Amino acid sequence: MDGTDGTGSGAGPARGREATRARILASARELFTEEGYGAVSSRKIAAHAGVNVALINRYFGAKRGLLTEILREDGVFPGLIEGDRDTLTRRLAEHAVSRLHGESSALQRALDHSAGDPDLQAVYQGRITSALIDPLEAYLGGGTAARAHASLVTALMLGLTRVRLVEGATALRAQEREDLTRRVEALLDLCLEDFTDD
Amino acid sequence: MDGTDGTGSGAGPARGREATRARILASARELFTEEGYGAVSSRKIAAHAGVNVALINRYFGAKRGLLTEILREDGVFPGLIEGDRDTLTRRLAEHAVSRLHGESSALQRALDHSAGDPDLQAVYQGRITSALIDPLEAYLGGGTAARAHASLVTALMLGLTRVRLVEGATALRAQEREDLTRRVEALLDLCLEDFTDD
DNA sequence: AGGTATATGTAAACGGTGTTGACCTTGTCA
DNA sequence: TGACAAGGTCAACACCGTTTACATATACCT
Known part of the structure; x- marks a missing residue:
């Protein structure tokens, strides 16, 4: 025996269910x-x-389980939905543009970059609905149009992330960045307008 | 010898470079x-x-080469850019919505669905720029703003495809479909408007 | 025609992946 | 002391994409 035990005291790496789980994660x-x-x-x-x-x-369970757990802890688009409705699209636009600049967390960037792997795809799909579309729909009142609106918004947000993968992070000057943010905000607003108002 | 040769005549599967290549493909x-x-x-x-x-x-060369070759033959968003500029966004919107309905080719649908695989990711990235962003940029006149506009349009188009992966193909009634198409068209138009016009 | 280079096809292996089942060790409690 | 269960180890499984060494057929050239 080398003195290691479930409590994590002593020499050598900590053992025991929780400690091991944590170290793997x-x-x-x-x-x-x-x-x-x-x-x-x-x-x-x-x-x-x-x-x-x-x-x-x-x-x-499997390697994918690590991903699920990590994304469960971190969340995607965390805390963007809550808050003042009037500034919702502005918050989303700022988030999207900041992601365009590669300003998301290093982990998020890495995962974006390897977005492609079937595992990631599968895990993300679940989280996108549960973290973006569903709350957006509820936030918007839950009418028939709400889900369509939420889907459009989500499409735009995902597309922006996606195009960054293709184009790479672009460095914008402050003015350009503000212009782009405003443009994205306008697009998001248009996503949310009533369809029949055309 | 079993009578097979490079010309493909005779019993047994055709041999020879071209025949074999074609059968693999x-x-x-x-x-x-x-x-x-x-x-x-x-x-x-x-x-x-x-x-x-x-x-x-x-x-x-590798398995990925098959993908490259297939996508080279089929093209992504084929022939959408050419044509009347006034109806460009309408064409794009119709294409996007028809894809939402799962009306693209079976192959395209299958590839969309397994979009995620690193190989597909890599091949797609090249094709998206060369088949959508680049021609769009040229089509729009190639100014400084042109690429930004093209990127926004591409983001929206890709995002719509992406959200279909999450939400699944939605069956819309004719009126809903037309409404959605008009909305997407409006969004695309907004993507193309001059940024400084805000 | 004969011989030779070259294209084409074959078989088996390589190093890698995620995953699993049988085993051993360790600590606890009756 | 013995039974038991949780935690950890090891070796294997069944795949994967790819490559290397080899056999065979074709074409060409003297």
């Missing part, structure tokens, strides 16, 4: 941030965490 | 359409084409 987060999702193998995560590969699947 | 197209890109392995394609696995890499 931390390693995954770190490596995903540095290298993207697809480029990091289960064995690499395990090695970095000083843990056996099989434990990943024991504690998270 | 056809099998890939068929299987990708049915099962998506990621779900089809190189060996599966080879088996379906009655060909050795190594030939895929011989003739197409």
Whole structure:
């Protein structure tokens, strides 16, 4: 025996369910941030965490489970929906433009960049509906048109992220940035206008 | 010798560079359409084409090469840019909405659905710029603002495709569909308006 | 015609992936 | 002390995309 135990005291890496789980998750987060999702193998995560590969699947079911857990903790578009309705589109526009500048968290950027992997796709799909479309729909009152409006807004937000993948982060001068933000805001406002008002 | 030769006459599958290449490509197209890109392995394609696995890499460099070739033949957003400028946004809007309805080709739908795979991502990125942003930019006159406008339009188009992945194809009644098309058209028009006109 | 280079096709392996099942160790409690 | 269960390890499984060494057929040239 080397003195390690479930309490985490003593020499050597902490053991025990919670400690191990946490260390795996931390390693995954770190490596995903540095290298993207697809480029990091289960064995690499395990090695970095000083843990056996099989434990990943024991504690998270599969590699995808790590992603699900991380995205569950961080959230996508966190806290954008709540708040004053009058400034909703402005908040969304600012967020979108800041993402265009690559100002999101390093992890978010890394995941955006490896957005493509089927796992990420699958996990994201669930989170986009539950973190953007659904709350938006509820926020907008939940009428028949609400979901259509929410979908359009989401389309624009996702598209902007997507086009950044293609074009790369663009450095804008302050004035250009404000112009672009205003333009995106106007687009979002137009998404939310009543359809029959055409 | 079994009578088969490079000309394709005689019993047994045709041999020779072109015939083999064509059969691999056809099998890939068929299987990708049915099962998506990621779900089809190189060996599966080879088996379906009655060909050795190594030939895929011989003739197409890698599995990704099949995708590149197929997308090169089919094109993305084919022929949408050319034509009357006054009706450009209308054409784009109709195309986007028809895609929302799942009315694109079966292959396109399948690839959209497995859009996520790093290979597809990589190939698409190149094609999106060369088939949408670049021509749009040129079409719009190529000024400084042209690229920004083209990017916004592309963002919207891509986002709509993307949100369809999340929400699934929605069946709209004729009136709803026309409303939606008009709304998308209005959004696209707004994308193209001069930024400083705010 | 014969011989030779070259194109084409084949078989087997390589290194990698995510995942799983059988085993062992460790700590706890009766 | 013995049974038991939780936690951890190891080796394997079934795939993947790709490559290398080899066999065969075709075409060309003397």
